[in-house]
Amino acid sequence: MANTKRYVITAITLGIIGAASAAIIGVTNLVTREQIKQNEQNKINDGIAEIFGQNSTILNTQSIENEKYTNTVYFVKADEKNQYAFRADGSNMYGKISLLVGFNELNQFKGISVIVNEQTYASTLVNEYIDPMKKADNKDEALEDVSCGATYGAKLIRDLVNDARSVVMKINAKE
Amino acid sequence: MSQTEYLIIAIVILVILAVTFIVSFVLYQRTPKPKGCEDLKPSDEKCAGCTNDACAFYKEKDSVESIEKKEEK
Amino acid sequence: MSTFISFILAIISSMLIDNVVLSRFYGICPFLGVSRKVKSSLGMGIAVVFVIILATCICWPIYTYVLVPAGIPFMDTVAYILVIASLVQLVGLFIKKYSPALYKTLGIYLPLITTNCAVLGVVQGNTDQGLTFLNALANGVGTSLGFLVVIVVFSCIRVRLESANTPKAFKGLPIALITAAIMAIAFMGLQGLFSGIKL
């Protein structure tokens, strides 16, 4: 008799602990969910400001479905021309990276900025490939010399930029 | 499959995980040590460097040493 | 064919270049504590390899197919620690019941693996970095083999360290840490191996 009583008490205490922990996590989730979304949005706004200059505003966004991921295109109004920025996600054996790739109204490659960089060698990827692209004044030529490098890092960036270019082409064609 | 159904499935899986952990934990404690290993005391050769006092064998080691001390007295 | 090459490269990269103990710092507690005798560290290494591979195979699907669609990706740590702990207990149960010989060598380390930072570190790292399943598996295999290699090599050095006449204050752990630093420098040399690979 005492045995089953002990089991009942154990089960109840574990149930209480489980319910209490679920409640704590639920409440913290409700409190922090908006803030985390806000942080994400801030990162994207900073990225767009970096590519298109400070006075750029986001007109509207459109989400694109393709076989790999669903991602958003940002229609940006910067110095009176509506330009496009596409957020491309990708990962290789070192980890995930998501870039915001900007194109001006003539579909020329305008700029790039890193939103999420979870790569193990995060700093080497940025120093070797992304910074030279940002600094180079002729953007398209900078894009070429990065994408000809055949290392894993360059290959990943080239794929992302090409993804972005194809999506923006499609949208432009439609309009 | 809307998100709430996924949520219910996720909670059920988490509860199953917790229950398997507790059941296996209790079963592991209850199963007797294999025949040849009753005397597997945490000899110093294996446990010397480890300072993880949360480990189950650590407590046995203390009890083993306390028994030896009693025998010496 | 190229996925097979990148799989092998991913294993070697997380085994030697980005070694779990010497450059990512997961699993220092068992690395410093248990590596006195070569045989005991080999036992510990094999137990960790076994648990890491099983844990990666279970935790990655749980994250992508259960937690993310349900909208609660923040519950990943709780789920992983439950998976790892129950894995350790189940493996222990299995060993206790069916193979006393294995229990004699490995039995003492199994409860230790739950508090081993390497296992949870790898599993959590896989999903935080958003790796695909193949890369996550390669990361798991490479990391555990790297852990095994480093812990066995370190225990060989440490056996000889006991007899070396180190200054009194450095005896024991401090001198082991300095040798680990030298090993870390050696492993750092391999850093640039893959960034130049032409694929």
Next chain:
Amino acid sequence: MKREKGQTKKNFLKGIIQENPLLVSILGTCPALATTKSLEAAIGMGILFTIVLLCSNVLISLLRKLIPDEIRTPAYIVIIATFVTMVKMFTNAFLPELYSTLGVFISLIVVNCIVLGRAEAYASKNGVFDSFIDALGMGVGYTLSLCLLAFFRELLGTGGFTFGQIFTFIPLTKLIIPGAEKFAISLFQTPAGAFIVFGIVLAVVAFIKNRKAELKAFEAKQAKLKAAEEAKAKLAAQQAQGGQQ
């Protein structure tokens, strides 16, 4: 239970000096080596660790009579994992830079040997207030030792300290010793440097411990010598009295 006068003070100081979790009982070394690349990250890690330790110690000592003995460890693991998830979500929301610099090591607090060790060794046996003080002492002791490691690693590695990268509400300040940048040994920013600094710090702690032990042994010998002389002197005095009678 009679509370001795200095018990809370001793209980608090125990965590910092006698039983410092990192330098004396050498627990929780994984985050210690990894997050001490910069002083700010070490402070951040210390604060997060102390919060988790405080919450879990208090809750565990509250429930210590309810949780049956046989399944203590699983219940503790679940409680600690809950608090770590909570802390992770708060840092992700309010301190995103700290979240990205520490990365995986916030979730590694769950498997930190100190948290489970303190829960099992202390919180499951003592009252709520004692566990709170013990957790506070352990947390502060761990944070101080992390800052000690980070102080040396960042000073030697970059020649100075930068604040404001992680806690962005502080304006970005760089306290660089003038001219020290040229002599900065960047090895200390790499993992190998972490091992070296930790080894040397442990050696210094061991040296202090040996020195204290020698002092005590020396004093004990002195005391024994003095006691022997007194005994001889008393013996001589008795013989002198015996002689006079």
